[in-house]
Amino acid sequence: MSPWALLLVIVSAVTHATWNLLSKRSSQADGVVFVWLVAVVSAVVWAPLFAGFLLVTGDVPGWRDLVAIAGSTTLHLCYFVLLQRGYGSGDLSLVYPVARGTGPMLASLVAVLFLGERPSVANVAGIVLVGAGVFLMGGDAARGGLGAVLPGVVIGLFIAAYTVWDSQVVGPFAVAPIALIYLGEVGRALVLAPVVLGGRRELVAPVWREHRWRIAGAAVLIFVSYLLVLVAFTLAPVTVVAPAREISVLIAVVLGGRLLAEGDLARRLLAAGVILGGVVAIALS
Template sequence: MDPRALILVLVAAVAHASWNLLSKKAAQADSLVFIWLVAAVSAVIWSPLFAGFLLVARPRLSWSDLAVIGGSTALHLAYFMLLQRGYGKGDLSVVYPVARGTGPMLASLVAVLFLGERPTAAGVAGIVLVGVGVFLMSGGSGRGDLKGLAFGLATGLFIAGYTVWDSRAVGVFAVAPLMLNYLGEVGRALVLSPAVLGGRRRGLVLATWREHRAGIVGAAVLTFLSYLLVLIAFTMAPVSLVAPAREISVLIAVVLGGRLLAEQGWRHRLLAASVILGGVVAIALS
């Protein structure tokens, strides 16, 4: 893997685990309201950067570009909704590893089988190690663990979907990563607006903002930043390598869940992280 892509992916992993911690802390808030607030705030915060991009690059959007961006928006919306619901049912150190583990394994499988990508033997070994390590981390026997596991698996399907879709968007369709990311935030905010502002949830918006304002702003910044870095990495390396390498974030998330949220069993899951680290090293050397 290109060393520049690996650096981008590792920085993105830290940012990604951090915003998931913030989302978990807001798990008891209405999930649609929280997701809408994060998307809306993100659209506002990053608007100067997007405006500057439009002035400098002067991109032209075709109907096919808009269709690709719309598909990405739909996949990400389902992902965020399932993830936030999952955090209301299970631990960060269960939902996050399972979701992140299912996603890259399926994305890599699709990339190899249908997109013609051919990772080296070390790359294949790394993919396998990352997947095994992530699922070892998700161990647990409580009812909450089983619910978290189910939501994690469902979320992982959409992670695989948007990973492959977005890699093609910035690769084959040459949609600028910044445009895909920003318009995705705007799209989620617009799609959710009727449900949030037109019904009973409207009264929850101000209360949710007051209680979780710092988390909303933090998630708005880190969500956008983490995925922008990954999209840029997609232009430097194949999806079958980028997708698994970013899963170093599960190690960070398990530590955050154990140390900051006092989740049980995190030390056992931390031991399993050594398997993931081995996978990341293998991928980086492939």
């Protein structure tokens, strides 16, 4: 992995773990309303940046691009809604590692089997270490129960799906990362609008009043985090970027243990050492 790609992945990991902390702290609110408000705020906040991108580059997405972006929007919508529900019943340091562990391993497997990528021995070892570490970290299901583990696994499936799909969208399809992310936010806001304004309208105001700063923070950090990852996809293959960004698991476990008092910090930090070993192996491959 190039130094620039590694730097992008590390910064993305920090921002990713942070917005997940904000989501966890908002998990008792209605999940669909929360996801919709985040998408709406993101669409408003980042509109000037997207408009500037269009004016400077003239790179207006065509129909082929919009179809690819629609596929990404669908996968991300399922991911965000399931993630918010998972946090409603489980610890950040349980749901997050299980989800993030399932995702990159499946993404790397798909990339090798169907996209023609050929990882080195060190790369394979790194993927195995990352996977082993995150599953060891989420291995104690007693605190969150089965209801926390299963959503994590399902969330991981969608992480794998959107990771592979989006890597192709910004790679072979050559869709600009900023267009993919911004139009994805707009798409989620539009798709969820009838659901929220039709049956959950009365929940919008109270959720906004109680969680507006977390909503705004998530809207900014989600965009930044994934933009960095998509740029990294243009500098390194999926088998390198997808597992390496899982250093965010270490950050999320520390946040969960220190700020949310979820416990079991020593064991989960030990497991994080395994993850770091995998990240080093991937970075040096």
